[in-house]
Amino acid sequence: MRIVIAEDAVLLRDGLTRLLTDKQHEVVAAVSDPSALLTQVAAHRPDLAIVDIRMPPTFTDEGLRAAHTIREGHPRVAVLLLSQYVVAQYAADLLSGDIRGIGYLLKDRVADIADFLEAVDRVGSGGTVIDPEVVRQLLSRSHRGPRLHALTDRERQVLTAMAEGRSNTSIATSLHISEGSVEKHVASIFGKLGLLQDRETHRRVLAVIAYLQL
Incomplete structure (x- = not known):
């Protein structure tokens, strides 16, 4: 699977890149802000974008808004959103349209490597993953x-x-x-x-x- 990662925390971004690469996925780009994310998605048309909800410059909902832009402009690109905390409104916004190829996970879930990789595969193949805590x-x-x-x-x-x-x-x-x-x-x-x-x-x-x- 071809994947773009958007995560401003360097350690997590590098960790995700290494984890996915080890599992034979191709990380075509790993960026730290929503603008770069949109540029790389347009350039590579990946199968999946893994996106942190809170990114620069305000660290509020930039990633979520970028995800909506991706879904509107590139509907075949699946999106897996990562969040530090459960925010019900984020889930509501995310689930307001077609949810094929959509996921919303808490970042703690990444620590369970098997579950995270299963979520990546499910969302990337057009499925839906919603964190149990959400x-x-x-x-x-x-x-x-x-x-x-x-x-x-x-x-x-x-x-x-x-x-x-x-x-x-x-x-x-x-x-x-x-x-x-x-x-x-x-x-x-x-x-x-x-x-x-x-x-x-x-x-x-x-x-x-x-x-x-x-």
Whole structure:
């Protein structure tokens, strides 16, 4: 996979470059600011851009805004955003459109190399990855919703895994239940939340996350 990295912290930028290169990915550019990121994406048309949300000059949401620009101008470029903290509005902005090839991870997740590399592969191949902590906080914010109260504990577990972008097979493995049971839980969740089932997993995640942010 051809990758562009945008991260202002030199140690993390170099570490990511080395890690991805060791796994046979090609890092075509590694930059420290959003302007350089946009220039390199336009020049290389990579498969994936890994972008720090907070970059110079203000260290607020420059990376997020650059990600939106990339998605508008180069929709085939997947984007994996990294953040030091969970900011619900960032998740809302990120998930406001087509979320195929979109990811949002906390930087702490990079320390788990296997999980991080799995996220890179999933986002780069058009999947969706949402950090479990982001999902937990979104669920917590929506806890008072009467429809969420109707979910069983197991359905909440399935909903959380589903919102992270996991497939039914992955959910079954993580919860130690059959895939058939997962399908039944998913159908029940959609029914209780008043959401129409969609064959596209990514649209399903978008619908669930959007609902949780109401």
